[in-house]
Amino acid sequence: MGNIEVAMGAVAAARPPDNLAASAVGSCVVIILYDPGRQIGAMAHAMLPHHSQATKHESQDTRYIDAAIDEILKRAATSGAKREDLEARLVGGANMFPEFKSHIGKNNVLNAKKKLEEEGIKIVGECVGGSVGRSVEFCVTSGIVTVTTKF
Amino acid sequence: MDKQEEVMRKAAQSASNALSKLTNVPVAVGIHQLKVLSVEDLELGLPPEELVAGIYLPVGGDILGGSLLAIPKEDAFTLSDVLASRDFGTTRKLSELDISALKEVGNIVCGSYFAVIANTLRIRIIEQVPNLSYDMFGAIVSQVLADLSQSVEKALFVEMEFVFSPIFFRAYFLLFLNGDEFKKLF
Numbered sequence: 001m002g003n004i005e006v007a008m009g010a011v012a013a014a015r016p017p018d019n020l021a022a023s024a025v026g027s028c029v030v031i032i033l034y035d036p037g038r039q040i041g042a043m044a045h046a047m048l049p050h051h052s053q054a055t056k057h058e059s060q061d062t063r064y065i066d067a068a069i070d071e072i073l074k075r076a077a078t079s080g081a082k083r084e085d086l087e088a089r090l091v092g093g094a095n096m097f098p099e100f101k102s103h104i105g106k107n108n109v110l111n112a113k114k115k116l117e118e119e120g121i122k123i124v125g126e127c128v129g130g131s132v133g134r135s136v137e138f139c140v141t142s143g144i145v146t147v148t149t150k151f
Numbered sequence: 152m153d154k155q156e157e158v159m160r161k162a163a164q165s166a167s168n169a170l171s172k173l174t175n176v177p178v179a180v181g182i183h184q185l186k187v188l189s190v191e192d193l194e195l196g197l198p199p200e201e202l203v204a205g206i207y208l209p210v211g212g213d214i215l216g217g218s219l220l221a222i223p224k225e226d227a228f229t230l231s232d233v234l235a236s237r238d239f240g241t242t243r244k245l246s247e248l249d250i251s252a253l254k255e256v257g258n259i260v261c262g263s264y265f266a267v268i269a270n271t272l273r274i275r276i277i278e279q280v281p282n283l284s285y286d287m288f289g290a291i292v293s294q295v296l297a298d299l300s301q302s303v304e305k306a307l308f309v310e311m312e313f314v315f316s317p318i319f320f321r322a323y324f325l326l327f328l329n330g331d332e333f334k335k336l337f
Contacts, residue, residue, distance in 0.1 A: 008293055023199045023200050024200050024290040025290060027294040028293050047293060047296065096294045097282040097283070104298060133290025135200060
């Protein structure tokens with residue numbers, strides 16, 4: 001049993017006994033998909049709102065929220081999850097510099113919610129916004145998400 | 152790497168002179184490590200959960216980019232002791248005054264590097280207001296990368312040591328520029 005670390009811009013899927021984790025999430029959003037009956041989880045750690053804002057054509061680039069969600073939907077399905085049983089959780093989307101008028105974190109959260117709604121995936125929990133960094137661990141066996149901060 | 156080192160050493164000297172004036176104490180700035188990181192590779196250079204005071208200075212003008220000075224927690228406390236003329240080991244939590252002073256240090260260090268870059272490339276660089284975040288290194292860098300990702304491809308990572316004899320502290324300077332500026336500069 002181990003934690004599969006999902007770095008910025010990366011995605012991963014897992015079954016028990018493995019868990020999924022993402023460290024030091026700031027303005028990025030971590031999107032977790034979970035099929036509780038089959039215990040299949042997938043995680044994306046995306047940093048930018050939408051690939052249409054890319055200067056190059058990067059529709060498969062999982063740094064972007066929409067591409068990241070497309071990819072974890074595929075990976076969850078490949079692992080045996082049923083789309084109609086998937087539920088989502090969101091973590092992140094902070095503004096690490098509150099004096100700096102940055103909307104990246106907020107836009108990441110909005111885009112994640114919009115994309116999940118378009119895909120018909122229900123969001124069952126979230127820990128988003130604010131101005132603190134978060135680390136997240138997702139236990140694929142139990143479906144529990146643990147979020148830690150440094151304060 | 153020689154040209155990079157030359158530019159960084161000029162900037163470090165400039166920063167040490169400015170910090171000496173600020174603190175009225177002789178300051179020496181040393182460079183321990185230089186490496187170029189690709190933004191797409193997303194290597195960060197420090198453990199992502201390490202607690203740092205991160206001073207972010209975005210720039211505009213003839214280039215788009217920015218810099219981040221990351222000072223690990225204990226080093227930030229040490230530096231705060233020096234800046235506030237406290238006994239070494241006094242600071243255990245950053246006050247508003249400490250945050251303001253650290254921002255100024257970030258402004259000086261980052262500004263020194265941009266001054267050298269502007270002179271070397273003969274371009275105009277306009278510095279914006281510095282911002283400070285005291286949190287996990289990875290979380291801070293992720294926002295800087297997201298803010299600059301459309302205009303930058305590479306980051307220069309510099310491990311530095313500042314000596315305010317006999318006290319010293321570590322800091323990590325990240326310089327974000329787009330590919331063309333990187334090639335011209337280095």
